[in-house]
Amino acid sequence: MLVFKFGGASVKDAEGVKNLAKVVSLYTGQQLLVVVSAMGKTTNALEKLTNAYVNGEGDVHEIFEEIKEYHYHILSELFEPYDPVFDEVANTFVEIDWMIEDEPHDDYDFIYDQIVSIGELVSTRIVNAWFGNEGISSKWLDVRSYIHTDNTYREGVVDWDKTRESIQKDIPTLLQKSVVVTQGFLGGTSENFTTTLGREGSDYTASIIASCLGAESVTTWKDVPGILNADPKRFADTIKFDELSYQEAIEMTYYGASVIHPKTIKPLQNANIPLLVKPFMQPDAPGTVIKDGVTINFAKPVIIVKEKQVLLSISATDYSFISESHLSEIFGLFAKNHVKVNVMQTSALSFTACIDLVPERFEKLLASLKTGFKVKYNDNLTLVTLRHYNDEALNEITVGKTVLMKQTNRNTAQVVLK
Numbered sequence: 001m002l003v004f005k006f007g008g009a010s011v012k013d014a015e016g017v018k019n020l021a022k023v024v025s026l027y028t029g030q031q032l033l034v035v036v037s038a039m040g041k042t043t044n045a046l047e048k049l050t051n052a053y054v055n056g057e058g059d060v061h062e063i064f065e066e067i068k069e070y071h072y073h074i075l076s077e078l079f080e081p082y083d084p085v086f087d088e089v090a091n092t093f094v095e096i097d098w099m100i101e102d103e104p105h106d107d108y109d110f111i112y113d114q115i116v117s118i119g120e121l122v123s124t125r126i127v128n129a130w131f132g133n134e135g136i137s138s139k140w141l142d143v144r145s146y147i148h149t150d151n152t153y154r155e156g157v158v159d160w161d162k163t164r165e166s167i168q169k170d171i172p173t174l175l176q177k178s179v180v181v182t183q184g185f186l187g188g189t190s191e192n193f194t195t196t197l198g199r200e201g202s203d204y205t206a207s208i209i210a211s212c213l214g215a216e217s218v219t220t221w222k223d224v225p226g227i228l229n230a231d232p233k234r235f236a237d238t239i240k241f242d243e244l245s246y247q248e249a250i251e252m253t254y255y256g257a258s259v260i261h262p263k264t265i266k267p268l269q270n271a272n273i274p275l276l277v278k279p280f281m282q283p284d285a286p287g288t289v290i291k292d293g294v295t296i297n298f299a300k301p302v303i304i305v306k307e308k309q310v311l312l313s314i315s316a317t318d319y320s321f322i323s324e325s326h327l328s329e330i331f332g333l334f335a336k337n338h339v340k341v342n343v344m345q346t347s348a349l350s351f352t353a354c355i356d357l358v359p360e361r362f363e364k365l366l367a368s369l370k371t372g373f374k375v376k377y378n379d380n381l382t383l384v385t386l387r388h389y390n391d392e393a394l395n396e397i398t399v400g401k402t403v404l405m406k407q408t409n410r411n412t413a414q415v416v417l418k
């Protein structure tokens, strides 16, 4: 069986939904499970809606109307006015209406997941209904009953045993009868609340399902020809990799290559399932295959750019040397606040860490660090990682910028730039 993943860019409008069905039609006769993300930039819009509802940042109803309008416009281009899919979509959106009727009482991350998840629930309803229209026999599946997580909202941790059992129990039989359409990015807790797996987590969903079912391969359909040595939106003259090893792909995504979610590769490597990254507008193109036993000579370095970085400098209040017990306390606070360290350095008197700016988490981290340490920070920075770097590439990347931190080893160079 095959697992396909279609991201937001592939279903950003009615043409995208039609194209998705055309791609799927090329695989008629194969057992196929299709994972779909929210349409276009819907997750960003739902994040805005959550911020408006919880923090009063904007007009909740106005933002919600725009989200509904966007989806109803796509629906009107695909279906006749009285198609049952209109009610399915309305019944899904109503969950948000119920939530925003009351004042927000719950934790931000919990509310975020209950609201933001609606994007995938709606997009899969639309894709599934369009399959019906096109004569593709399909079944809509609520992934929250199959991918079981703990209650770490916004970063659900998968309970692999429970997930494997649920997926293996039902899905193989369903796949014998029709294409299965399900949501990326979502999971469910044991109390039946919705979790999300981290932004851009739909690739990971495809990988979880494929690994539980021992799929032949996973294909993520993208708006790029495959995996390139750098993001083509930032760099000209990129080159495509025909093949990559699991190891290289893990390193690239770990450092922030946003083309694939970082958690995607490992489960596939463990089960020896190849990951294909292919362009959804050119389904016959070879794309990039990530698999075992690939060695390549990197003609150009791999460049990974991460924006919205913060460089934190932490010292002891009595100006004593930074000791192991200080570090242990600092890392305890990073872990407690779910803040990931991208690069770090210690000197005699301070510990410096480059982290992603996730505003709500950062504020909490800062407050707790300040109870025991002196903290300074610089925000709005960029972290650039070069894999298989050379001095020329490293110099080029830093031209006209101030380097606030630099770290190199044999394979990888990292610079934090202002």
Ligand SMILES: Nc1ncnc2c1ncn2[C@@H]1O[C@H](COP(=O)(O)OP(=O)(O)O)[C@@H](O)[C@H]1O
Binding pocket: 006, 007, 008, 009, 010, 037, 200, 221, 222, 223, 224, 226, 227, 228, 229, 230, 231, 232, 233, 257, 258, 259, 260
């Ligand atoms: N090394 C890279 N190779 C290809 N694309 C990259 C790379 N790094 C970043 N990207 C970006 O990833 C985007 C595709 O990923 P993404 O937007 O997550 O897809 P989707 O949400 O549709 O699954 C591309 O449009 C490109 O701008």
Ligand SMILES: N[C@@H](CC(=O)OP(=O)(O)O)C(=O)O
Binding pocket: 006, 007, 008, 009, 037, 038, 043, 044, 119, 184, 185, 198, 199, 200, 201, 202, 203
């Ligand atoms: N919709 C979610 C999950 C996801 O993976 O989306 P995409 O496949 O469009 O990156 C997000 O935007 O984070």
